[in-house]
Amino acid sequence: MKSLEELMAIRDKARAAMTDREGNGDGIRIVVGMATCGIAAGARPVLNAFVDEVAKRGLKNVTVAQTGCIGMCQFEPIVEVFEPGKEKVTYVKMTAEKVPEIVANHIVNGNPVLEQTVGAVVKD
Amino acid sequence: MRELSLNVLDIAQNSISANAPLIEIEVLENTEKKELLIGIYDNGRGMTAEQVQNVKDPFFTTRTTRKVGMGIPLFKMAAEQTGGSLDITSEVGKGTRVTAVFKTDSIDFTPIGDMDSTVLTLITMNTDRDFIYRFGIDDRIFTLSTQELKTILGDVPLSEPSVSMWIKEYLEEQTQNIRGGVL
Numbered sequence: 001m002k003s004l005e006e007l008m009a010i011r012d013k014a015r016a017a018m019t020d021r022e023g024n025g026d027g028i029r030i031v032v033g034m035a036t037c038g039i040a041a042g043a044r045p046v047l048n049a050f051v052d053e054v055a056k057r058g059l060k061n062v063t064v065a066q067t068g069c070i071g072m073c074q075f076e077p078i079v080e081v082f083e084p085g086k087e088k089v090t091y092v093k094m095t096a097e098k099v100p101e102i103v104a105n106h107i108v109n110g111n112p113v114l115e116q117t118v119g120a121v122v123k124d
Numbered sequence: 125m126r127e128l129s130l131n132v133l134d135i136a137q138n139s140i141s142a143n144a145p146l147i148e149i150e151v152l153e154n155t156e157k158k159e160l161l162i163g164i165y166d167n168g169r170g171m172t173a174e175q176v177q178n179v180k181d182p183f184f185t186t187r188t189t190r191k192v193g194m195g196i197p198l199f200k201m202a203a204e205q206t207g208g209s210l211d212i213t214s215e216v217g218k219g220t221r222v223t224a225v226f227k228t229d230s231i232d233f234t235p236i237g238d239m240d241s242t243v244l245t246l247i248t249m250n251t252d253r254d255f256i257y258r259f260g261i262d263d264r265i266f267t268l269s270t271q272e273l274k275t276i277l278g279d280v281p282l283s284e285p286s287v288s289m290w291i292k293e294y295l296e297e298q299t300q301n302i303r304g305g306v307l
Contacts, residue, residue, distance in 0.1 A: 014280045
């Protein structure tokens with residue numbers, strides 16, 4: 001069974017690790033649309049997959065957050081990636097399965113997965 | 125929505141938008157009465173009597189990106205199609221209480237789904253808010269309070285990956301315990 005004592009140990013470990021992480025305010029923001037439209041289309045597993053993938057890779061300069069309706073409900077789940085100094089990239093019709101590829105290519109290596117973006121999908 | 129837990133996530137987002145510092149979520153099953161109660165209670169900005177009437181109407185919304193608001197209507201439909209009901213009470217400046225009752229033996233009962241995932245998402249994505257989650261079957265009830273967790277954690281956020289992982293496993297264990305080891 002999980003105990004609160006265990007949580008205390010996790011806290012102490014996390015606190016030690018946190019100090020290495022300070023001073024990197026302007027990182028990449030991954031934002032998942034979580035209004036009724038997004039949730040109904042499957043945004044929850046997409047959000048969780050991003051959180052897991054970022055944690056698994058120990059990416060320190062990346063935050064995963066949620067937002068409301070992005071305004072293109074027919075393309076939900078929608079994920080926007082904001083990178084300082086670069087144009088916003090909007091991924092549409094996301095699934096949890098697509099997340100590792102996007103994290104590897106775009107978030108880690110800086111190459112957006114163009115075929116999953118709104119520009120590529122909406123044309124057809 | 126495929127699972128009621130997704131409706132809960134959606135309705136709780138309204139509490140977040142209403143700037144509620146504390147959001148309580150209750151999922152209580154009564155096996156004798158074959159009823160499931162889901163409650164989402166907040167101390168956010170609240171609504172007027174007119175707004176309460178309006179939110180049940182799918183063509184009412186406060187959002188600006190489009191003209192329909194489906195959150196409450198979908199949740200209401202999910203409850204009513206089982207022979208249950210949805211009730212909203214609200215007071216400006218005090219908060220809002222949304223309570224839905226479902227008949228679990230109805231063929232149109234939507235499964236609860238992954239409540240743990242909904243609760244974890246809410247907690248880790250809104251670390252500036254507090255949540256109290258109660259899950260129960262008959263007299264076996266489990267409560268998780270982020271206020272308690274924050275007391276232990278101090279300056280370590282709930283969104284810290286190792287902390288989130290602990291909360292996830294803790295939720296799963298406690299839920300399984302309530303369900304008597306049968307998932």
